[in-house]
Structures are given as C-alpha cells and as structure tokens.
Amino acid sequence: MKKHIRDVMMKARSEQNAVAALTVQNAEMIKTVLKVSKELSVPVLLMLGQKPLQHLDMKVMVNIARTYEDLNAMPVYLHLDHSRDLDQIRRAVELGFDSVMFDGSALPWNKNIELTKKVVDMASSKNVAVEAELGKIAGVEDDIVVRESDSNLTTPEEAVDFTAKTNIDWLAVSIGTAHGWYKEKPKLDYSRIKEIRAAVNVPLVMHGGSGLSDDAFRQAIQSGITKVNVDTELRRAFMSGLQEALSTEHAIEDLIYYFKNAEESLAATVRGKLQLFQTSQFKDNN
Ligand SMILES: [Zn+2]
Numbered sequence: 001m002k003k004h005i006r007d008v009m010m011k012a013r014s015e016q017n018a019v020a021a022l023t024v025q026n027a028e029m030i031k032t033v034l035k036v037s038k039e040l041s042v043p044v045l046l047m048l049g050q051k052p053l054q055h056l057d058m059k060v061m062v063n064i065a066r067t068y069e070d071l072n073a074m075p076v077y078l079h080l081d082h083s084r085d086l087d088q089i090r091r092a093v094e095l096g097f098d099s100v101m102f103d104g105s106a107l108p109w110n111k112n113i114e115l116t117k118k119v120v121d122m123a124s125s126k127n128v129a130v131e132a133e134l135g136k137i138a139g140v141e142d143d144i145v146v147r148e149s150d151s152n153l154t155t156p157e158e159a160v161d162f163t164a165k166t167n168i169d170w171l172a173v174s175i176g177t178a179h180g181w182y183k184e185k186p187k188l189d190y191s192r193i194k195e196i197r198a199a200v201n202v203p204l205v206m207h208g209g210s211g212l213s214d215d216a217f218r219q220a221i222q223s224g225i226t227k228v229n230v231d232t233e234l235r236r237a238f239m240s241g242l243q244e245a246l247s248t249e250h251a252i253e254d255l256i257y258y259f260k261n262a263e264e265s266l267a268a269t270v271r272g273k274l275q276l277f278q279t280s281q282f283k284d285n286n
Contacts (some may be wrong), residue, residue: 008043012226016221021045023047023081023235028259030064037270044077058238062078080099082096084102094126099129099130099169100123103132103133104132105133113162119132120166132168134158135153135173139180154196159171172203172204173193175192175220176189186212186216205226208229210230210231211233234269238265241261
C-alpha cells in the first residue's frame with residue numbers, strides 16, 4: 001500500500017535524510033524526475049509551482065503524474081508549492097494532491113495563523129499534508145518577490161508558537177537561503193536549523209536550494225532539514241541540455257531528439273540531488 005507522504009517525511013526525519021521536492025514544469029520534466037526516482041528507489045515530491053499552473057491546467061499535470069505512477073508502479077507524491085490562493089488549494093486537495101503549501105509569510109503574524117489554520121482544516125478532510133512558511137525567504141519564486149532587506153530569519157520561539165497554533169505538518173523556515181540563483185555565497189545558519197529542529201516536532205523545509213554546494217546541503221540536512229526544494233537548478237539543467245542539442249547540426253523538426261537531450265541533462269542533476277539528500281542510503285557517494 002502507498003505510504004502517506006507524512007510517514008515518508010517522518011521516516012526521513014528520523015534517519016536524517018531529506019526528501020527532494022523537485023519542481024516540474026512540463027510532461028518531460030515529470031517523466032524524467034519519476035524515472036530517476038524509480039531507478040534509485042527513492043521517493044520524491046513532484047512540486048507544481050505557480051508559473052506552470054498558469055501555463056498548463058492543474059488537472060492536466062496531475063493526470064500526467066498519476067499516469068506515470070501507474071506505469072512505473074512507484075508512488076508519486078504531488079505537492080502544490082507557494083500557494084496564496086485558498087481556491088487553488090481547495091482544487092489541489094480535490095484533485096488528490098498529497099500535500100500543499102500555503103505561503104502566508106508576507107501576511108501579518110495573526111493573519112498568517114488564521115489562514116494557515118483554514119488551509120489545515122480544508123486539507124485534513126482529504127488527509128492532505130500542509131506546509132506553511134515562517135519568516136521570509138529572499139528572492140524570486142514565480143510571481144513572488146522578496147527583497148533581501150525584507151527577508152527575515154525564523155526563530156525557534158516563533159516556530160514553536162506557529163506550529164502549535166496551526167497544526168501544520170511541515171514548516172518552511174528562513175535560515176539564510178534564497179529563491180533563484182545565488183549571486184554571492186549564501187550564509188546558512190546551521191545552528192538556527194538545529195535549534196528549530198529541537199524545538200518543534202514537525203519536519204523542516206528548506207527553500208532556495210538551487211546552486212548550493214553539496215557540502216551546504218549535507219550540513220543543512222544533518223542539522224535537521226527534512227525536505228529540500230529545488231527549482232531553478234532543474235530548469236537550468238533541462239534548458240542547458242536543450243540548448244546544447246540545438247547547437248548541433250540536426251534537423252530542427254526532430255523534436256524528440258532535442259527533448260531527449262534535455263531529459264538526460266535533467267536526469268543527471270536529479271540523480272545527483274537524490275543521492276546527496278539520502279545521506280544514509282548513499283553513503284559511498286557522499
Ligand atoms: Zn520556495
């Protein structure tokens with residue numbers, strides 16, 4: 001029987017591994033991420049962000065993912081990323097997502113709690129896990145822009161209060177990472193991660209994983225991060241594979257040739273991340 005994503009996350013938490021939450025924007029990305037997940041027997045969260053949902057209907061993306069779940073005979077976990085729209089979350093819950101993220105980090109404290117609680121109530125009717133965010137993570141994520149000067153780090157006290165009041169399943173923390181690609185080396189606050197990990201009993205989520213060094217990922221996971229979101233780096237891998245193929249002398253109408261190259265480039269990046277995040281399973285690679 002398919003394990004609930006909550007259990008997958010709690011197992012990862014106790015084993016000091018992290019579940020990769022990988023953003024996918026089209027059918028080729030879904031197919032590739034799931035192929036690598038099956039190849040390594042490592043469950044992943046397929047993450048749908050706001051931008052691809054403006055481009056392709058949610059139901060289409062869900063159906064593609066669920067079709068691969070059948071074909072691969074491997075559980076597929078679907079996660080809605082950074083939603084601030086309760087109607088969109090309701091639709092995701094109805095379409096059978098495994099987890100949803102409500103991003104109320106830009107709201108005043110009480111409003112964030114009030115709306116997060118609403119989402120938890122709505123999601124619990126279908127046993128869907130809820131992620132919420134505390135503190136503001138700098139950078140650009142789809143249509144959400146947070147300037148570095150407006151970002152602020154999560155404190156353990158806030159984390160305890162917020163999780164107790166909202167009953168969320170996972171908490172996205174602001175610990176020095178940023179969305180998008182890093183221009184300067186980020187300073188991750190590992191001791192802050194450890195303090196929050198010790199203070200709350202829900203898995204912690206790190207956003208803004210693109211372009212971090214392997215060592216930074218390893219240290220963040222060892223300090224207590226259980227879900228790592230990767231978005232920009234995957235799109236870069238896919239598009240650079242596509243670009244490389246486009247620069248060869250090949251018939252332009254051979255679409256499959258170009259996408260195959262993009263998929264291979266993405267697969268290599270996904271493989272690296274899954275092995276890196278499963279610190280206990282792939283010790284030799286780390
Ligand atoms: Zn994010």
